[in-house]
Amino acid sequence: DTGVSQDPRHKITKRGQNVTFRCDPISEHNRLYWYRQTLGQGPEFLTYFQNEAQLEKSRLLSDRFSAERPKGSFSTLEIQRTEQGDSAMYLCASSLSGTDSNYGYTFGSGTRLTVV
């Protein structure tokens, strides 16, 4: 296990289409996070899971966004009816509860979404 993996790395989609991203965390990490980052800004929290339970969702996560982590391992983030404002880098991160205050999170390489 070499780290957090995200797929795809890049996605170009037409406005109104649905897209789905996948994240595979570090295997022993029980917490998984989704962040969104736009140019010139820091990553903004979207949602996180502890095991399979989705514990918190940001107000940034509109009804068009849904995230799952069905077996407490990989996670998917789906955006329905994409809008141009959804264009961003979507970052997944993972951590082990109890250690994140000391070691922070490990991020994947991100999925760069462009909505045209």
Add this chain to the structure above:
Amino acid sequence: RKEVEQDPGPFNVPEGATVAFNCTYSNSASQSFFWYRQDCRKEPKLLMSVYSSGNEDGRFTAQLNRASQYISLLIRDSKLSDSATYLCVVFPDSWGKLQFGAGTQVVVTP
């Protein structure tokens, strides 16, 4: 007001020089603090944690001032490879999640 604020820069630094910059945070109960480094179009990577007593990691020194609610990062003997955006990151509490500043861009020039 943003929860974590940073000077966006850029800080243009001659190779070999020292550069320092701060970040302020709004939640006085915040537990942990980090500096992450982010290269252009790459993911953030942990540079160092910030401890209450201050800490060094090679050419990098981090300081925390809880009374004034800021943390700082100092880079000595800057290398061209230090050119990046440095993200100030705050962990607010046990059940929270990392909160990021918008980053400070550092450009080291030959």
